[in-house]
Amino acid sequence: MFDLAAIGTAFVNLADPFTFLMLVLGIVLGLVIGILPGLGPPIAIALALPFTFYMEPVPSLVLLLAIYNAAIYGGSISAVAVGIPGTGAAIATVMDGNAMFKNGRGGEALGLSLTGSIIGGLISVLCLTFIAPVLATVAIKFGPREFLAISIFGLVVVVRVAGASLSKGLLMGGLGIFLTTWGLDELNGAERYTFGSYHLYEGIPLVPFLVGLFAVSEVLIGAEKALDKVRFDQTSLRVNLPGMKTLSRLKGNLMRSSLIGTIIGIIPGEGAAVAAFFAYSEEKRRSKTPEKFGTGIPDGIVAPETANNATVGGALIPTLTLGVPGSPAAAVLLGAFLIQGLAPGPTLFDERPDIMFSLFLGLFLINILLLFIGLVAIRFAAKLILVPMTVIVPTVLLLSVTGIYAVSNSLFNVGVLLGAGLLGYVVRKLGYSIAPLSIGFVLGHILENSLRQSITIADGSVAEFFNTPIGLGIYAALILTILWGPISDWLKSRNAGKVEDA
Amino acid sequence: MNTLTKYALAGLTALGLGAGAALADYPEKxxxxxxxxxxxxxxxxxxxxxxxxxxxxxxxxxxxxxxxxxxxxxxxxxxxxxxxxxxxxxxxxxxxxxxxxxxxxxxxxxxxxxxxxxxxxxASNALYVRADSPYTTFEEFLEGAKANKLAMGVNNLGAPPNLSAVQLATEFGLEFKTIALKTVPATLTGLIGGQVDVAVGQVASIHQFKDEVRPLIILDNNRQPFFEKDLPGIRTVGEAVPGKQAGVWxxxxxxxxxxxxxxxxxxxxxxxxxxxxxxxxxxxxxxxxxxxxxxxxxxxxxxxxxxxxxxxxxxxxxxxxx
CATH class of the missing domain: 3.40.190.150 (Bordetella uptake gene, domain 1)
Structure with a gap:
């Protein structure tokens, strides 16, 4: 598999000035698009796709991969500095990242998220390079019954960690799922909550809804405090990359979150946002001080940021080895391969090892350069706290509205944006959290489709419905996560009792 | 044309020098x-x-x-x-x-x-099975589908691949468990992953999934010029079983x-x-x-x-x- 001549060609390919230029350009473009609320990686790649029609395969794919990586990272800059996730992947980063920023440690928060992203990206590329084919064969076994198990798992786990109260979290998660039932029933064409409008035939559009829920509600809440003057220490503006000491304290977190991101990235579907939440909840569960999550601690930033960038390498594993995209962005990327006359799949490794190694090396290089270009970007982002709310509120609102309109050319979607913003504002004012609402909305479609498809596959047999080893494993893990808290409490109290007895 | 003339012309057009002039110059924007x-x-x-x-x-x-x-x-x-x-x-x-x-x-x-x-x-549709499927020919598939209710993968209910599957079922008296997997590539991925036994994809889908799927038949009667490029040697329904109808639009x-x-x-x-x-x-x-x-x-x-x-x-x- 490791053909030295091909690796040599890959180095030569990447040393080409044009390819290098595309790489840098891709990072800058991806960062900008990632920072803007509503414009995520799939759109960023789709926008650049027409320009690659006339390029050679290596520069064109390097350009798109650089955009993909940088866009996922870019979302976290606005999440930390303004409390608005630039992409869905950065939703989980808002909790601790923005809290730390508001605590006057903005430079540190931005440095942590950049470092986490780079490390997650690098580890997932390592996985992609060395164990891709093995992982891909497992991932492709994911069918409706397995998706059902993983979406139930995701919902329960996220609802448990995202809000302070379990019942409030469940209520919000349920509301999110309910909203995904709007639109045409995909199996029998029945109209559900369309209110006679064809705009609702395909349901409430995901991106305007999520941007509204987070960005618009955030600016409404920000607008209330427009007159408050933020007091902070000027030194907090200095961007701090975490030192070796911090990194070695976080190394378990970094490794676990990278693996979670890579594995969830492999499974076809909405990867990055889910992976970030999983990593966040896993670290919160393991933590000795879970109550500190959400107040602005390094673990709460590093976990989601490492995981969401690790999904890039993960999503590329099935894309390159099987021709099956692991994420919406990877699906657009697959289109770019086909345009170049390359059919991703097991044979591509044999036919064009030079291109494969150019991609692997390119991804390493992208992550390393992202560190430097990202440092420049966050230097500006850290200063955002100096900008008064009276400027930020209208600017973010304007960017959200134009962003949503630019992507869909639809005023209806702008309406959804504003409606979701009001909903998010009311929900937050009532003391509920919007994170479980958003995760319910992201997972609702997968949940409904996989449930109904599983029922069709089972054809009336309960045994057949649960005839899924992977699914049963996920259900078992779910039961363990729910029961682990009480069990460990009980063990602790028993041990404590023993000590007293002695 | 200098800038001044351009503005003058633009002004004249704006003044409404009429649809006639605009038509003759189509397209001008x-x-x-x-x-x-x-x-x-x-x-x-x-x-x-x-x-x-x-x-x-x-x-x-x-x-x-x-x-x-x-x-x-x-x-x-x-x-x-x-x-x-x-x-x-x-x-x-x-x-x-x-x-x-x-x-x-x-x-x-x-x-x-x-x-x-x-x-x-x-596009025309084709019937695919996994590369390691026991069905190596359309005839073997028909026998298998008559004996068992197979899981049929299509992209969306009511979309052309689904309609091809329905037509196949009607013409040959078969019954399927139909699973909609959203897109044509996702349908073939589901086939490779074992979620369905057989799937309807497009004739050209073969380029994306070369070694993992096996085409059985083209679900069409009229032979199109691109069939031979994409699926060389694969028959259409009409060629395999004369008198049976298959069509795709x-x-x-x-x-x-x-x-x-x-x-x-x-x-x-x-x-x-x-x-x-x-x-x-x-x-x-x-x-x-x-x-x-x-x-x-x-x-x-x-x-x-x-x-x-x-x-x-x-x-x-x-x-x-x-």
Whole structure:
């Protein structure tokens, strides 16, 4: 598999000035698009796709991969500095990242998220390079019954960690799922909550809804405090990359979150946002001080940021080895391969090892350069706290509205944006959290489709419905996560009792 | 032409030197092509390649505008709400021109409200099994499908692959558990992953999944020129079992709003000829089939064949709009 001549060609390919230029350009473009609320990686790649029609395969794919990586990272800059996730992947980063920023440690928060992203990206590329084919064969076994198990798992786990109260979290998660039932029933064409409008035939559009829920509600809440003057220490503006000491304290977190991101990235579907939440909840569960999550601690930033960038390498594993995209962005990327006359799949490794190694090396290089270009970007982002709310509120609102309109050319979607913003504002004012609402909305479609498809596959047999080893494993893990808290409490109290007895 | 003259001319036009002058000069400003799919898919890529060719022919920018969602209806209506002046072109496709108007109440008529220019992108469906499936021929598959109720993967209920599967079931007296997996690539992925036993994909899907799937039969009766390129040696249903019916209607191209002046339509027809050139077609992704039909009357006749083919199948599914 490791053909030295091909690796040599890959180095030569990447040393080409044009390819290098595309790489840098891709990072800058991806960062900008990632920072803007509503414009995520799939759109960023789709926008650049027409320009690659006339390029050679290596520069064109390097350009798109650089955009993909940088866009996922870019979302976290606005999440930390303004409390608005630039992409869905950065939703989980808002909790601790923005809290730390508001605590006057903005430079540190931005440095942590950049470092986490780079490390997650690098580890997932390592996985992609060395164990891709093995992982891909497992991932492709994911069918409706397995998706059902993983979406139930995701919902329960996220609802448990995202809000302070379990019942409030469940209520919000349920509301999110309910909203995904709007639109045409995909199996029998029945109209559900369309209110006679064809705009609702395909349901409430995901991106305007999520941007509204987070960005618009955030600016409404920000607008209330427009007159408050933020007091902070000027030194907090200095961007701090975490030192070796911090990194070695976080190394378990970094490794676990990278693996979670890579594995969830492999499974076809909405990867990055889910992976970030999983990593966040896993670290919160393991933590000795879970109550500190959400107040602005390094673990709460590093976990989601490492995981969401690790999904890039993960999503590329099935894309390159099987021709099956692991994420919406990877699906657009697959289109770019086909345009170049390359059919991703097991044979591509044999036919064009030079291109494969150019991609692997390119991804390493992208992550390393992202560190430097990202440092420049966050230097500006850290200063955002100096900008008064009276400027930020209208600017973010304007960017959200134009962003949503630019992507869909639809005023209806702008309406959804504003409606979701009001909903998010009311929900937050009532003391509920919007994170479980958003995760319910992201997972609702997968949940409904996989449930109904599983029922069709089972054809009336309960045994057949649960005839899924992977699914049963996920259900078992779910039961363990729910029961682990009480069990460990009980063990602790028993041990404590023993000590007293002695 | 110096800047002053340009402004003077622009001023004259603005003053209303009339539709006549504007018509003679068509096109004199950028043209928009409305695509009812999101950016990045095959339909969008082909529309962009075609828009670029048109732009080179006409000498004005031709912009692609994506309006996805709403069962394609918002995109169609945005074209019909614009003036019939040739500056708004619709990139039509099977859902917007065929399946949606046949199954739902829509505020437009594909036959009456559009002047189609051409049909280019095309596809035929094929029946696939996994490469390691026990069914190596169509005949073995028929035997297996009669003995067991197989799980059949299609992209969406009511979409052409589903309609092909329904037609296959009716013609040969079979019964399937139908699983809709959203997109054609996802359907074939589901097949490879073992979620379904058999799947309907497009003839050209083979390029993406070469070694993992085995084509059994082409679900069509009329042999198209691209069959041999994509699936060499694979028979059509009509060739395998004479007398059995199989058909598919997947076409796409450009259209303008009905009532667009003839002069404008003629300019567009002349310019769109370049879309069928060898040079433009070489730019298309390998997974795109091509079946060229040019001119409003011929394309409308093509629409009619689709209506005749799909109405009875949709009716059998209980989906046909009454």
């Amino acid at each position: 950028p043209i928009n092509v409305v695509v009812s799919f999101a950016a990045g898919g095959n339909a969008d890529i082909v529309a962009r390649i075609n828009a670029e060719t048109l732009s080179a022919e006409l000498g004005v920018p031709v912009n692609v505008i994506n309006k996805p969602g709403g069962a394609h209806i918002p995109a169609v209506m945005s074209v019909l709400e614009a003036p019939a002046d040739g500056y708004t072109i619709f990139n039509w496709s099977p859902p917007s021109m065929m399946v949606v108007p046949l199954t739902r109440k829509v505020p437009y008529s594909p036959m009456d409200d559009f002047t189609p220019l051409f049909a280019g992108i095309s 997947v076409h796409g191209g450009f259209a303008v709003k009905a009532g667009t002046p003839d002069e404008v339509v003629d300019v567009l027809l002349k310019a769109t000829e370049a879309i069928n050139s060898e040079e433009t077609r070489a730019k298309l992704p390998a997974s795109v089939g091509w079946n060229w039909v040019h001119g409003p009357d011929d394309v409308k006749a093509l629409f009619q064949t689709g209506i005749d083919l799909y109405s009875p199948i949709l009716d059998g599914l209980g989906l046909l709009k009454k």
